[in-house]
Amino acid sequence: EPEVTQTPSHQVTQMGQEVILRCVPISNHLYFYWYRQILGQKVEFLVSFYNNEISEKSEIFDDQFSVERPDGSNFTLKIRSTKLEDSAMYFCASRPTSGGADTQYFGPGTRLTVL
Amino acid sequence: AQSVTQLGSHVSVSEGALVLLRCNYSSSVPPYLFWYVQYPNQGLQLLLKYTTGATLVKGINGFEAEFKKSETSFHLTKPSAHMSDAAEYFCAVSNTGANSKLTFGKGITLSVRP
Numbered sequence: 001e002p003e004v005t006q007t008p009s010h011q012v013t014q015m016g017q018e019v020i021l022r023c024v025p026i027s028n029h030l031y032f033y034w035y036r037q038i039l040g041q042k043v044e045f046l047v048s049f050y051n052n053e054i055s056e057k058s059e060i061f062d063d064q065f066s067v068e069r070p071d072g073s074n075f076t077l078k079i080r081s082t083k084l085e086d087s088a089m090y091f092c093a094s095r096p097t098s099g100g101a102d103t104q105y106f107g108p109g110t111r112l113t114v115l
Numbered sequence: 116a117q118s119v120t121q122l123g124s125h126v127s128v129s130e131g132a133l134v135l136l137r138c139n140y141s142s143s144v145p146p147y148l149f150w151y152v153q154y155p156n157q158g159l160q161l162l163l164k165y166t167t168g169a170t171l172v173k174g175i176n177g178f179e180a181e182f183k184k185s186e187t188s189f190h191l192t193k194p195s196a197h198m199s200d201a202a203e204y205f206c207a208v209s210n211t212g213a214n215s216k217l218t219f220g221k222g223i224t225l226s227v228r229p
Contacts, residue, residue, distance in 0.1 A: 004158065033216065043159075043205060043219040056216060091159065093217075101147050101166035104217060106159035 002026040004107035006092050012113045013082055021077045021110045023092030032075045033093040033104060034067065036060075043091065049075065082114045117142045117208045121220035129228045134178075134193040136223050138206030141187065148189040149207040149217065150180055159205065165189065176200070201227045 005024045013019050025032050034046040048055040049067055064080045075094075079086055089111050093104040118141045128134055140146060147166050151159040163174025170182040176199075180191045189206060205222045209215040 006158075035217070035219075042221045043207075043217075045216040045218065048216055058216075093159075101164070101211070103149075103161050103164065105161075106151070108156065108158040 004092055004094055004105050006090075006107035006110050008110060009108065010111045010113070012115065015084055015114055016081050019079050019082055019112065021079075021090050021092075021112070023075045023077070023107055024073055025075055025092065025094030026096070026105055027073070029094035029096045029105070031055075031095040031097075032067075032069070033095075034077045035091045035093065035106075036088040037091070037109075038085075038088040046077070046090075079112075082112075084114050087112055087114045117146065117210065117218045119206050119208050119218055119220035121206055121223050123223060124221070125224045125226065127226040127228060128196045130198055131195050134191070134196045134200065134225065136191040136204050136206075136225065138180075138189045138191065138220060139187055140189060140206070140208045142208055142210070144210050146208045146210065147215070148180075148182060149209070150174065150178070150189075150191050151205045151207060151219075153203045153205065153222075155202075162191070162204075196225075196227045198227050198229065201225055 007022045032049040037043045047057045047061045066078045068076050089109045091109045092107040095102050095104045120139045149164045150162040163172050165172050165182040173179045178193045203222045203224050206220040207217040
């Protein structure tokens with residue numbers, strides 16, 4: 001069964017450094033998402049992406065964040081200058097079509113630790 | 116704006132006992148409702164969803180949930196817990212538009228005692 005994959009599973013970085021989190025969505029899916037979960041808190045929406053552009057972004061998704069689909073298979077989340085409060089589990093998700101009824105398929109997550 | 120409330124952070128049941136995980140939502144438009152499960156070191160997996168039609172929906176692993184509009188609830192149940200059900204469970208809501216994001220509750224950890 002196709003699945004969403006994410007790399008790395010765990011990333012440790014120093015405050016102020018740039019990190020890139022990578023995701024490979026399911027191959028025929030068209031909509032892509034990033035969510036994050038700070039330890040002990042809710043899973044929060046960051047950004048959605050369709051047709052090579054951002055569809056929607058949350059207040060969390062400020063100028064330090066960016067997303068890209070560089071090669072038609074990977075979907076990346078870049079954090080330019082990490083802060084301590086960026087430490088969280090980051091989940092990538094994809095969906096085949098539009099419409100809120102469609103299931104979003106999640107990857108296993110990348111745990112980001114900012115020191 | 117939409118929101119989801121999952122009261123409590125941890126539920127413990129005995130093997131074979133009823134599982135009841137509560138979820139209440141707030142939405143200004145008819146919502147789509149989802150339950151996801153996360154096993155250790157794995158991603159979020161869809162258990163079941165309500166979109167339209169029958170308000171009692173059945174999912175994988177014997178779970179079911181009932182959409183009650185009057186109570187704005189979507190509680191998850193399973194008649195008989197199994198050890199393998201131990202996991203974290205998330206209730207989520209989305210609207211009906213394209214690009215619909217999921218709004219999650221904070222999740223509930225289910226423990227199953229032998």
